[in-house]
Amino acid sequence: MQNEQLVAKLNDKRLRVRLKALKTLCLDESFSNTPYGEDRNINYVFRTVYSCFDRTPSLAVYYTKKFSMPLTAIVDYASLSSAEELIKAEKLTGGLYYCGAEVAVKIAEDKRIILSAVGVPHKNVKAFNDDLSSYRAKRLAFTNALREKLNARFKKHSISLPYAFWSLFGKIKTTSLEDLYVNLASEVMKKYQSGKDVTEFLLNDLKIELTEEELKKLEDSSSTLYVFDLAYALKNKLVIKQPVEDLNTASDFIALCKKHGAMSSATYKGGDLDEFLKEVKQLGINSATAEFSNDQAFMRDFYDKCLSLGVLPVIRTLVAHPRKRLDGSFEDLELAKKYKDNALCIVGHEISASINPEDGMFSRKTVEQFPSLEERIKLYSRVGTK
Numbered sequence: 001m002q003n004e005q006l007v008a009k010l011n012d013k014r015l016r017v018r019l020k021a022l023k024t025l026c027l028d029e030s031f032s033n034t035p036y037g038e039d040r041n042i043n044y045v046f047r048t049v050y051s052c053f054d055r056t057p058s059l060a061v062y063y064t065k066k067f068s069m070p071l072t073a074i075v076d077y078a079s080l081s082s083a084e085e086l087i088k089a090e091k092l093t094g095g096l097y098y099c100g101a102e103v104a105v106k107i108a109e110d111k112r113i114i115l116s117a118v119g120v121p122h123k124n125v126k127a128f129n130d131d132l133s134s135y136r137a138k139r140l141a142f143t144n145a146l147r148e149k150l151n152a153r154f155k156k157h158s159i160s161l162p163y164a165f166w167s168l169f170g171k172i173k174t175t176s177l178e179d180l181y182v183n184l185a186s187e188v189m190k191k192y193q194s195g196k197d198v199t200e201f202l203l204n205d206l207k208i209e210l211t212e213e214e215l216k217k218l219e220d221s222s223s224t225l226y227v228f229d230l231a232y233a234l235k236n237k238l239v240i241k242q243p244v245e246d247l248n249t250a251s252d253f254i255a256l257c258k259k260h261g262a263m264s265s266a267t268y269k270g271g272d273l274d275e276f277l278k279e280v281k282q283l284g285i286n287s288a289t290a291e292f293s294n295d296q297a298f299m300r301d302f303y304d305k306c307l308s309l310g311v312l313p314v315i316r317t318l319v320a321h322p323r324k325r326l327d328g329s330f331e332d333l334e335l336a337k338k339y340k341d342n343a344l345c346i347v348g349h350e351i352s353a354s355i356n357p358e359d360g361m362f363s364r365k366t367v368e369q370f371p372s373l374e375e376r377i378k379l380y381s382r383v384g385t386k
Helices: 002-009 017-028 057-064 081-092 122-131 134-156 177-191 195-205 212-219 226-237 250-260 273-283 296-308 335-356 364-369 373-383
Strands: 044-047 072-075 094-109 111-120 263-265 287-291 314-319
Touching: 002 122, 002 314, 017 057, 017 081, 017 122, 044 057, 057 072, 057 081, 057 094, 072 081, 072 111, 081 094, 094 122, 094 335, 111 195, 111 212, 111 250, 122 195, 122 335, 134 177, 134 273, 134 287, 177 195, 177 226, 195 212, 195 226, 195 263, 212 226, 250 263, 273 296, 287 296, 296 314, 296 335, 314 335, 335 373
Parallel strands: 044 072, 044 314, 072 094, 263 287, 287 314
Antiparallel strands: 094 111, 111 263
16 A cells, blocks of 8 residues: 555655655565566657656656666657656666657658657756757647647537646646547546446447447446546547648757757658668668567568668657556567667767767767767667666
8 A cells, every 4th residue: 555655656746755755666675676588678668747648757767667677768749858857766766768859840841750859968958858849839739729629529519628738737738649638538538427428429429430349448437547548549539630730840850959969760650661761861860760569570670771771770669558568579589689789879878978968879979980880889788788
């Protein structure tokens, strides 16, 4: 019971309370110390309350410690507000970590790409976060436009979303679609209080098709994760025309990464891999990221093609839902080690660039001294373990 109360305090509004609870939990002798398997993916990237809906940075650190994971990575949408707490939390627990921010940007008027700044030098976090204000403002405008479309759609059902729900500890937070749909799910639950009534509303009024597994989850309104399951169904199954989003350019964001000494990375979302990597190389992006997949052949191919272009290949699992399982394993131990080393390179870059910006993994000085990417991977993955 005491541990449950401490875990609840990890979402307290007061930073000192969250950190004190985390320290107490991690000192508990019963806390998991099981070694993390060599075949496991270590790069789980968390969203936090600053751009999603359910966990503070302290809670994200708690999850990684609970499952004996060697690394905590937090990459929120257009926000580095989590970085201060992440750094303080890991100083208490002695773990490895890196912080970052992710944005959607445009390459051309009709083409967009997802970019991240990772391994942000600590002394540049505040300035970089200030420079991301225009990205947050544009996302707020987009999400608010979608909120108005949802309100128009749900008006006949007497369900509406107020503008005021976007706040965190008294301040407007970076907005996300997850956040929007969790609040929509909450409003639906207020009107249709039983799981049976909710599912009938989804099936009959909204004409949403549900799988047997989804139906089973949504009929059990006693679940502590019910609001998130309902939000997930609404976000992924409700057909609604998306508003046009005003995006910054890819070149502007890449310039910000260089200005603040962060590593830039592009996220692969499917399609022609060769064409994607060609654009990554042309834009001068340091790294390419793909989601962990059961398709082991793809992850080998992704690694080899990135490396041949001098682009750091990174595999991640994005943790943006409470039901996300932390169980990704590689069939090939050599491939697992390669991706582990590359994730540690981001940590090593953040450590080095925080001490001296000229010592970043992709700085001019470093590239001139170590032109081979393989050589830099060996060097910075070692730095990341210190």
